[in-house]
Amino acid sequence: MRPEPLYVSRTMYWPLIGGFIAFVLIAILLGWIMDPSRQRDR
Secondary structure, eight states, X not given: OOOOOHHHHHHHHHHHHHHHXXXXXXXXXHXXXXXXXXXXXX
């Protein structure tokens, strides 16, 4: 059995890495928007 080329595994993981980073950024953004101490200042 021949090992897969490195670029094949890299292209497979990029969408997973991108999705994970996007999920983390959205979670931080939602936490910042819904922060009660920030809404009290208005």
